[in-house]
Amino acid sequence: MTLKLGVPSKGRLMEKTFEWFGARGVTLSRTGSEREYAGAVDGVEGMQLVLLSAGEIPRELAAGRIHLGVTGTDLIQEKLSQWDQRVEPLAELGFGHADLIIAVPACWVDVDTLDDLDAAAAAFRARHGFRMRIATKYHRLVREFLRDNGVADYQLVDSQGATEGTVANLTAEAVADITSTGETLRANHLKILSDGMVLQSQATLFRARRAELSDAERATLKALIETLGIGD
Amino acid sequence: MTLTRAMARAEAARLRDAFAAAGAHPVETPILQPAATLLDLYGEDIRARAYVTQDPLRGEQMLRPDFTVPVVQMHMEGGAEPARYTYAGEVFRRQEDDPERASEYLQVGFEIFDRADPAGAEAEVFARISDLVQPLGLRAATGDIGVLTAALQGLETSDRRRAALMRHIWRPRRFRALMERFAGKAPVPPARAALLAAEDPMAGCAPLIGLRGPDEIASRIDALREDAETPPLSAAQVQLIDAILSVRETLPNALEHLRDIAVDLAALQPSVDRIEARAEALANRGVDVESLDFEASYGRTSMEYYDGFVFGFYAPARPDLPPVASGGRYDALTRRLGGGRAIPAVGGVIRPGLVLEMGGAA
Numbered sequence: 001m002t003l004k005l006g007v008p009s010k011g012r013l014m015e016k017t018f019e020w021f022g023a024r025g026v027t028l029s030r031t032g033s034e035r036e037y038a039g040a041v042d043g044v045e046g047m048q049l050v051l052l053s054a055g056e057i058p059r060e061l062a063a064g065r066i067h068l069g070v071t072g073t074d075l076i077q078e079k080l081s082q083w084d085q086r087v088e089p090l091a092e093l094g095f096g097h098a099d100l101i102i103a104v105p106a107c108w109v110d111v112d113t114l115d116d117l118d119a120a121a122a123a124f125r126a127r128h129g130f131r132m133r134i135a136t137k138y139h140r141l142v143r144e145f146l147r148d149n150g151v152a153d154y155q156l157v158d159s160q161g162a163t164e165g166t167v168a169n170l171t172a173e174a175v176a177d178i179t180s181t182g183e184t185l186r187a188n189h190l191k192i193l194s195d196g197m198v199l200q201s202q203a204t205l206f207r208a209r210r211a212e213l214s215d216a217e218r219a220t221l222k223a224l225i226e227t228l229g230i231g232d
Numbered sequence: 233m234t235l236t237r238a239m240a241r242a243e244a245a246r247l248r249d250a251f252a253a254a255g256a257h258p259v260e261t262p263i264l265q266p267a268a269t270l271l272d273l274y275g276e277d278i279r280a281r282a283y284v285t286q287d288p289l290r291g292e293q294m295l296r297p298d299f300t301v302p303v304v305q306m307h308m309e310g311g312a313e314p315a316r317y318t319y320a321g322e323v324f325r326r327q328e329d330d331p332e333r334a335s336e337y338l339q340v341g342f343e344i345f346d347r348a349d350p351a352g353a354e355a356e357v358f359a360r361i362s363d364l365v366q367p368l369g370l371r372a373a374t375g376d377i378g379v380l381t382a383a384l385q386g387l388e389t390s391d392r393r394r395a396a397l398m399r400h401i402w403r404p405r406r407f408r409a410l411m412e413r414f415a416g417k418a419p420v421p422p423a424r425a426a427l428l429a430a431e432d433p434m435a436g437c438a439p440l441i442g443l444r445g446p447d448e449i450a451s452r453i454d455a456l457r458e459d460a461e462t463p464p465l466s467a468a469q470v471q472l473i474d475a476i477l478s479v480r481e482t483l484p485n486a487l488e489h490l491r492d493i494a495v496d497l498a499a500l501q502p503s504v505d506r507i508e509a510r511a512e513a514l515a516n517r518g519v520d521v522e523s524l525d526f527e528a529s530y531g532r533t534s535m536e537y538y539d540g541f542v543f544g545f546y547a548p549a550r551p552d553l554p555p556v557a558s559g560g561r562y563d564a565l566t567r568r569l570g571g572g573r574a575i576p577a578v579g580g581v582i583r584p585g586l587v588l589e590m591g592g593a594a
Contacts, residue, residue: 081328106438110452112423118406122399123452124444131275132444140328143276150406152399155276167442189438194423 002048003213003220006060006069009037009051013203016095017070024228044227046220055079057206062086064211067221074100074178074201078138087206091230096203098178100138102145102196105167105174106189113195114149117174121153124173135159135172138198142176145198164188205230235588240338243584243592244320247340247364251318254360256342259317261302263324267292270301273537273568283324295324299341300537300562300579301569307345307577308570314346320584332552334585342559343579345566351506354541354561354578355513361545361557361580362519368590370545370556374483375530377401377560378503378540379490383476386499387469389414390462392455404532411473416464427453428460472497479528483511486526510541537565541578547590556590557582 007028008014018028026043030051039049050066057071058079070093076083104111111120121132132154136142139156146154157172164184166172176198179185185192213221225231252258268291270278282297296302299319307315320340327333342360344353362372384397393414400406412418427433433453440446475493479486487507494500511521531542540561547553559580567574 082331105440105442105444107434107440107446108444108449109427109433109437110449110456112427113421115409115421116424119396119455120444120448120452122396123448123455127448128443131272139279143280147277147280150400150403150409152275152403155271156279170443173442173444189441191438194421 001214001216002046003068003217003224004048004050004066005041006050006052006057006066006071007039008054008057008070013054013070013096014051017093017203020093020095021228026224026227044220044224046216047224058083058087061206061208062210064208067208067211067213067217068224069206069208070203071206072096072098072201073204074098074138074141074199076204076206077199078141081140086209088209089204090207090225091205091228093203093205096201098180098201100141100176100178100198100201101192102134102142102174102176102198103164103179103185103190103192106186106191108191111193113193114146114151117193117196118151118153121151125153131155132174133157133172134174134176135163135166136176137163138176138178141198149195164190235585239588240585243588244338244340247582247584247587248318248320250364251340251342251360254316254342254356256316256318259303259306259319260321261296261299261306261319263296263322264290264293265296265302266290267294269305269569270294270297273301273565280328281326283326296322297325298323299339299581300343300565303341303343303579304562304566304569304577307575308566308573311345313575314344314348316342316344316346318342333554338584339581340584341579341581343577345575345577347576349513350540350561350576350578351509351513353576354510355517355519357559357578357580358514358541358543359517359519361559361582365545365557365582365587365592368547368556368587368592370590371525371548372543372545373525373527373530374541374543375527376503376507376541377531377538378506379476379479379500379528380473380532381539382500382503383473383497386497387465387473389465389469390458392459393462393465402532404529411465411470414462414465415467415470420460424456428457468496476500477529479526481526483507483521483524483526486528487511490528506540531560537562539564543580547586550590553586553589554583556586 007017021028028049029040031038031040037051039051041047041049054071055075057069058076060066061069062080080086111117124132134154135157137160159166163175163177267284283295284292286292303317322336323339324336327335342357344357346353380401384394387394397410400410472493479489490504494504515521531538538560542560544555544558546555561578563576566577
């Protein structure tokens with residue numbers, strides 16, 4: 001009955017998303033108390049705002065429980081296999097820029113490329129008896145990237161936070177993480193491999209390809225796209 | 233007619249009985265396998281292909297992605313010699329890219345552990361599987377990973393370069409890139425050039441952090457210096473490897489072609505002799521070797537533990553289907569899992585579900 005738009009439920013990502021829609025004539029707002037995750041859409045009839053954790057938006061889009069959603073390209077590609085068949089990017093929102101990169105200790109003067117990383121991993125495994133550890137929370141993206149680039153003899157270790165600290169703490173030899181300015185990496189004595197860019201991500205408005213639309217919802221989607229001025 | 237689970241199970245039993253009639257001992261393996269062994273063998277890529285689960289006592293476990301590894305482990309822990317085994321049961325494969333591919337299916341296998349007659353054992357595994365699936369009108373593909381490894385051993389270059397190429401046999405793109413670099417065709421990256429030119433590469437570098445120590449960094453720099461002084465692979469040698477990798481014709485023609493190449497690359501000869509002995513053994517078992525395809529680069533992308541003879545049976549009219557049967561030699565796997573011991577081993581599997589889908593007998 002209503003076209004459901006999923007938006008990150010807190011923080012800068014939510015504020016920026018509200019601003020982006022507001023600047024294009026669609027007002028998103030939270031309703032009720034500060035702590036209640038309910039929202040409203042003004043400017044286009046027949047829409048409902050659903051506030052969700054940014055990490056859950058890919059899943060909800062894939063399942064068709066929301067028709068539209070704002071989240072990072074990194075989360076979409078990490079969480080959805082064959083993502084391009086499940087969601088369609090409608091507009092890049094120009095904020096939330098983040099690069100998923102591979103970084104190694106800056107003191108590794110002999111390692112500048114993935115080719116070097118592969119050779120260092122082979123020697124590391126022979127010396128230490130286990131595969132070189134790369135700490136990340138983006139397992140699928142990193143694994144596919146390293147496979148496509150022919151890097152072997154590594155293992156991924158899960159790190160859900162403070163990933164840059166894992167090398168100094170001896171729980172990993174390298175990291176694959178999101179960075180925007182590289183400041184945290186430098187502070188932790190890490191450097192980015194020259195060809196170690198896994199993905200460049202930003203906040204993006206996605207449409208669920210598999211969500212069924214009634215005629216009324218289809219008309220609402222058309223009106224929204226026109227109001228936002230993102231039609232092609 | 234709808235194919236049911238019971239029909240697939242009955243077909244699996246029929247195929248297993250056929251192997252048992254050939255003297256194979258029926259064995260079972262647990263469905264839950266310790267993840268560490270498989271991760272150590274296959275690396276991180278196995279996580280994309282196998283289901284991983286865990287419990288607090290045993291830690292990470294995988295749903296059996298194949299039988300070969302547990303059967304080899306079982307044999308190396310005290311199997312009689314020689315031995316032959318058969319099994320039938322489910323394997324589980326995680327699918328990330330192709331929703332049409334099954335994530336759970338039956339496999340029936342036949343494995344021979346025998347030191348006496350390697351070519352004969354290879355011919356027997358191929359012929360028995362061929363007899364069972366050939367009524368379906370499949371195309372057989374064969375190859376031999378041993379050809380490429382023999383050629384690399386004969387390459388006139390440093391041990392390090394040979395080892396680097398050997399390590400990436402199963403990653404054709406990386407292999408190609410290494411060949412180009414070793415042949416001096418790829419430019420030296422600027423960072424590498426600067427590193428090699430530096431008097432003291434470690435001077436003024438960032439604080440040392442992590443487990444990889446300064447000695448390891450220094451020894452890699454030494455290796456890079458040695459590599460920089462290694463003369464490039466000659467164009468003739470690169471051409472020989474290219475010629476080997478492009479061999480794709482009927483077995484007799486492929487043999488002829490490889491013999492010609494072996495004139496310029498003597499290290500190739502033992503692997504050519506081996507193919508010849510196998511061709512003879514196959515003919516003795518009634519296989520039509522005159523029209524059998526042989527492709528030197530077959531099996532380089534998907535079968536990391538095979539290190540010699542490799543084969544697969546494909547449905548020509550159904551390119552969407554995976555091979556109905558496949559197998560090969562895996563001597564190195566027995567060494568990896570055997571704790572210092574090793575035994576020549578060859579085997580193959582049939583997918584009864586696909587046999588039925590192709591209209592095969594049940």
